[in-house]
Amino acid sequence: MPMPGYVFRDGQPIPDSELKQQPQGEVLPGSTTDMTRVSTTTSSTLNTPTSSTTDGDHATDSHALANADHDEKGAAQTSEHDGVKDLGWNEHPKQVPDLVGGLDNEALWALVRRFNKQMYHVKATTAPLLGGLDLNIADEDEFSPDKLRANVERLYMTVIIGLMGFGKHIARLRSWREPRRTGAFAAVYALAWIFNLLVPTFMTTIIVLIVYPPSRSFLFPPAPLALVDSSTGGVQSPMAGVLGSHDSATGAPEKHKGEAVEQEASNFVSGIGSIALSSATGKHEQGDPDSDPLNKSVPDPTRLAMAGADAKTSAQGGTPTEHHDKTKQPMEDAMWGKMRPVMHAVGDISDGWERFANALSPTAPFPKEKPRLILASAFVGVLAVSLFTTSAMVMKGTTFGFGAGFFSDPLLWRGLDWLNRNYPDWQKKLELRNSILKGVPTNAQLTITLLRIGEANRAPLPPPPTSEQALSNKPADLDHDDVPLDASSDEIHAAIHQDPAEKEAAEAAAATTAGAEGKPKHRHGEHIIGFFKGTTRGGVETKLGVDKVRAKIGSNHAKNHLGVLPKASEMVPSGPVDFKGRFKGSKGWINISTAAAIPCVSWSKEISDGSGGAVEDSITRHEKHVAFKVPVQDIKELKKVGGLGWKAKIVVGWATGKTVADGLEIVDKEGNMWKLTAIQYRDELFNRLIAIGDQKWESW
Numbered sequence: 145m146p147m148p149g150y151v152f153r154d155g156q157p158i159p160d161s162e163l164k165q166q167p168q169g170e171v172l173p174g175s176t177t178d179m180t181r182v183s184t185t186t187s188s189t190l191n192t193p194t195s196s197t198t199d200g201d202h203a204t205d206s207h208a209l210a211n212a213d214h215d216e217k218g219a220a221q222t223s224e225h226d227g228v229k230d231l232g233w234n235e236h237p238k239q240v241p242d243l244v245g246g247l248d249n250e251a252l253w254a255l256v257r258r259f260n261k262q263m264y265h266v267k268a269t270t271a272p273l274l275g276g277l278d279l280n281i282a283d284e285d286e287f288s289p290d291k292l293r294a295n296v297e298r299l300y301m302t303v304i305i306g307l308m309g310f311g312k313h314i315a316r317l318r319s320w321r322e323p324r325r326t327g328a329f330a331a332v333y334a335l336a337w338i339f340n341l342l343v344p345t346f347m348t349t350i351i352v353l354i355v356y357p358p359s360r361s362f363l364f365p366p367a368p369l370a371l372v373d374s375s376t377g378g379v380q381s382p383m384a385g386v387l388g389s390h391d392s393a394t395g396a397p398e399k400h401k402g403e404a405v406e407q408e409a410s411n412f413v414s415g416i417g418s419i420a421l422s423s424a425t426g427k428h429e430q431g432d433p434d435s436d437p438l439n440k441s442v443p444d445p446t447r448l449a450m451a452g453a454d455a456k457t458s459a460q461g462g463t464p465t466e467h468h469d470k471t472k473q474p475m476e477d478a479m480w481g482k483m484r485p486v487m488h489a490v491g492d493i494s495d496g497w498e499r500f501a502n503a504l505s506p507t508a509p510f511p512k513e514k515p516r517l518i519l520a521s522a523f524v525g526v527l528a529v530s531l532f533t534t535s536a537m538v539m540k541g542t543t544f545g546f547g548a549g550f551f552s553d554p555l556l557w558r559g560l561d562w563l564n565r566n567y568p569d570w571q572k573k574l575e576l577r578n579s580i581l582k583g584v585p586t587n588a589q590l591t592i593t594l595l596r597i598g599e600a601n602r603a604p605l606p607p608p609p610t611s612e613q614a615l616s617n618k619p620a621d622l623d624h625d626d627v628p629l630d631a632s633s634d635e636i637h638a639a640i641h642q643d644p645a646e647k648e649a650a651e652a653a654a655a656t657t658a659g660a661e662g663k664p665k666h667r668h669g670e671h672i673i674g675f676f677k678g679t680t681r682g683g684v685e686t687k688l689g690v691d692k693v694r695a696k697i698g699s700n701h702a703k704n705h706l707g708v709l710p711k712a713s714e715m716v717p718s719g720p721v722d723f724k725g726r727f728k729g730s731k732g733w734i735n736i737s738t739a740a741a742i743p744c745v746s747w748s749k750e751i752s753d754g755s756g757g758a759v760e761d762s763i764t765r766h767e768k769h770v771a772f773k774v775p776v777q778d779i780k781e782l783k784k785v786g787g788l789g790w791k792a793k794i795v796v797g798w799a800t801g802k803t804v805a806d807g808l809e810i811v812d813k814e815g816n817m818w819k820l821t822a823i824q825y826r827d828e829l830f831n832r833l834i835a836i837g838d839q840k841w842e843s844w
Contacts, residue, residue: 219603221597223600228720233718244509247508250400254402257402259592266279277583279586280842285488296416325365343533368391370390371387382639495577510585598835710824723735726820726823745779750769774810779833784826
């Protein structure tokens with residue numbers, strides 16, 4: 145379930161600009177013949193189709209890489225089996241074999257987890273791909289607070305965490321706590337300054353860092369992010385009290401790789417929402433009276449944006465009605481109308497950062513050397529020019545450029561007009577993703593390629609494991625000798641472990657306080673909230689009970705609400721072939737059959753044998769009760785939909801603490817739409833459907 149912290153716009157009409165339907169691209173007609181495999185490797189000589197000349201057998205570079213014969217293979221890259229191979233969809237993570245060669249399972253699952261939160265709605269497109277990879281964000285992508293939240297979380301996990309790491313490296317260098325390294329940097333800088341070679345030295349260093357990866361750890365030895373003090377460059381105790389993860393700002397414990405930084409990103413957005421809500425409601429604790437029993441007993445409404453990990457929470461503040469305030473509606477319309485460009489800008493920044501990261505450290509099956517060489521070549525020209533350029537020439541050129549830009553406005557507009565008429569897509573071609581980063585994926589494009597690898601070999605990737613158990617305070621594994629900080633092993637040990645004396649003192653103080661007070665005191669506000677929570681829970685159960693009656697008499701809206709709050713007994717293992725879900729309110733199973741000549745998705749009241757159609761006799765019982773069957777290649781649109789509206793989901797999550805089972809809409813190229821509801825493993829079903837076919841997807 146998405147994490148809390150949303151600040152929604154409620155009770156006002158959505159601007160017309162957000163409601164306009166954009167023209168949809170048609171899905172490519174697919175061939176039912178098997179794709180021809182090409183022999184490639186993961187080196188820089190990888191033979192993949194270019195964006196300008198699309199391979200006849202593969203729609204995109206991603207499809208070509210998925211169907212390539214890789215040198216290093218995992219369990220999902222072998223096709224020596226009949227039917228669909230279950231690689232451990234419902235097994236313990238330790239029992240799942242290595243899935244993709246060159247990538248450990250924890251890193252793979254971190255990519256898939258973030259992909260699930262980022263992807264909501266995809267459409268097939270026939271537009272040319274300048275970069276050779278699909279799943280780009282559509283220019284007409286509609287805005288929603290949920291998408292903005294996902295983009296800001298991506299911004300934190302990529303850009304902000306990256307800048308934190310860079311800042312701490314600078315602090316370590318300036319602190320002289322690593323005297324040999326800092327001294328070497330200072331000596332090189334002094335020599336370059338004396339001989340007027342600062343720019344060439346800087347460019348050479350960048351080129352070496354790009355082309356030769358071992359130089360990165362040599363010049364900038366990595367250290368756990370939470371262990372470095374950004375002010376002194378020395379060792380500090382992590383904010384979480386224990387070093388449970390190496391790549392997070394707080395050092396919080398995690399059960400699976402990447403979960404701590406993901407939780408930080410969620411809390412980062414929740415914190416922004418809480419601050420915004422505090423500002424909107426006029427929170428000013430400094431002006432409160434010293435003693436106010438009523439104020440102390442009432443819960444803080446601004447905490448609603450931070451509370452509850454299982455429900456999205458928000459608060460509404462009292463504002464003047466439109467009758468008294470004529471600026472309210474125009475200002476809200478203007479603000480919400482500008483949010484889509486803001487959301488796109490945040491997403492573009494994150495995409496650019498991910499592309500640079502994947503160019504510097506490519507992940508299989510993408511080429512390893514070619515992106516680095518292309519990126520380094522962009523700095524070679526700057527290096528060559530800097531060797532023959534003086535500071536006077538730079539100053540002259542800068543002032544000339546400023547004057548030319550300031551006084552030649554009419555000429556510039558004529559030139560832009562000529563470019564727009566003769567080369568309409570010149571701006572797209574100049575984008576980094578279509579020039580020096582051409583063919584380099586974002587994390588989402590990397591993930592869908594990995595998903596396609598599994599589908600090409602009839603071995604769908606298992607879903608990421610969940611972390612339902614409480615986290616322990618056990619520190620993460622860390623070799624003190626490998627920490628490049630000027631600190632002893634005892635100092636590092638004390639920083640990453642909680643002091644036993646402090647822990648015992650805290651426990652003793654808590655026990656003393658509990659014994660002195662006897663029964664814990666309950667504030668009146670908690671009793672009030674508990675009363676309303678119980679009342680709301682009863683109202684939710686009544687409403688869902690009424691929906692069952694309405695569904696029996698034919699209400700389609702009521703049918704879509706059936707099963708949205710599954711009981712524990714109804715949670716059964718699903719995937720990779722059959723997924724439990726409802727169609728028009730009826731219980732059944734969604735089946736993906738890929739062993740036949742034409743892969744199809746269907747819904748039936750009966751479950752299949754899980755072979756994916758490899759055994760014809762086994763699917764007879766399933767197909768006897770099929771309500772619909774759609775060739776995967778004919779799907780042109782997939783959209784995740786909520787089991788309940790966002791406001792109802794907030795109330796249900798708060799009152800019941802249960803997870804709402806969401807749905808999926810499937811639209812084919814004829815415009816027919818099938819809505820599946822109460823789907824267990826909805827994200828995994830979505831991922832399989834977008835990875836099976838040859839469609840070129842666009843994210844909406």
